[in-house]
Amino acid sequence: SGFLSNYVTFEDEANIPAIAKYFNTKGRYEEVNPYLREDILAVNRSILQPPSAECRQIHLTAIIRHGTRYPTTKNIKEMQQLYNIVLHNASGEQSWLHELQTQWRMWYTEDMDGRLVQKGVNELKHLAVRLSKLFPSLISEEKLRGGFIKFITSSKHRCVNSTLSFKAGLTELWDIKGMTMIIMMGPLCIACCSLLPVAFLCADVEFDHAVNDALMRFFDKCTRFVEEVDNNPSAVTEVEKFKEGPEMRRVQQKIADILNVPYSSITYDVAEAAFYLCAYEFAIRSVKSPWCELFDEDDAKVIEYASDLREFWKRGYGHDINSKASCILFHDVFSRMDKTATQNKLGQQVTEAVTVQVGHADTLLPLLTLLGFFNDSEPLTSTNYAAQAHRSFRTSHMLPYAANLLLVLSDCGGGDLRLQPLLNEKPVTFPGLTDRSSMPLYRDVLEHYKDLLQGCDFETECQLFKQPAEV
């Protein structure tokens, strides 16, 4: 059908900004998986090479960040401030500056506020098709119609619409007509559906989706995180120090020199807005905009580090509560896999073959941190930018739009269940697990995380005056 027909695309490398690989959470999924630039539906089935032909996939949990979105209102205001500087104060002979001053228009408006764009719709549709190719026995029309595929989403519009897009990718793939998905809360759905023409179907058993912010926006619900980190400027002191430090100052002064404006005009936020304009023009409109001319790779690496520093201290290893806030999601995932393991062992129908959970970068990063992924030997600080040049904690590689953590549970016979983690459709290994294979035994994974499985109680961890651990 439509969106599948023209999926073979060719992207002219010349249109890709040299700094596109440094766009952090504003980066495209294609920069993390460049093979998709030629064929957006390409998959590499060899990554699922099970240790034995007996292995049979019995469950998939997919925790997915929403697709490409508009800038948030906060960023749009900063972009407008930069645009005014370029229009009214900047001077120079550069052709790209002339283009910015005479042709480019500030088309972002505050009401856009992070909403999903068409590119984001397509990303989730294409991801759904690729996952159906990777896991045909789990993501199948039969499983969808039978209600064995469940959907959970954050209440944010970009996540709800990403969930709808993922489903649309499947219904269009299988040419399931009339299955208009309406995100409704239970009783309201029943009430309104009786009034709607038959072509409209509410969320019926086959599209068992739920809006669940306790799971997908846990960071809003964890009181200790909100008080001690989210609303506490001293929790991100290292970030503020770096923004005032020598590396960032050089970048800001260079921009001021290029635009021929006073150094005081190019604050950190203005410089970041210029970087974001290059990133959003590329992600949303697939163009290399004149804004990209303000940065070379060295500049981009500095701004990338400033963003990683913020994510490290707000969502990553900087504070223990950042990852402990995701305990509720951690237990949700493992309890569902335990339930599947029991049903499988008893020879019962696995009632939840696939769970698709759509959230934010702020949903995925704390969970990845809790599981120990991308933990460097040294913390990211305001003074070790150079030493961290090869850090593993790099959101440009982890968290593009539509980033996804996949957990695939397989029955390999003889009572052996195996659990394979994939990040952005690439195999990863659970950090610190003795078995470095791509499909470790599920029981070894449970043993590895037993302290978290037996503890990591969301209510306990998130209470404001948490009692010290029992001695």
Ligand SMILES: O=P(O)(O)O[C@H]1[C@H](OP(=O)(O)O)[C@@H](OP(=O)(O)O)[C@H](O)[C@@H](O)[C@H]1OP(=O)(O)O
């Ligand atoms: O810098 P912005 O305003 O874009 O930050 C957004 C978050 O975007 P991200 O930093 O992840 O690119 C946004 O996360 P998302 O995954 O939903 O895009 C988050 O929901 C939003 O609140 C902003 O985060 P902040 O920490 O509140 O600035």
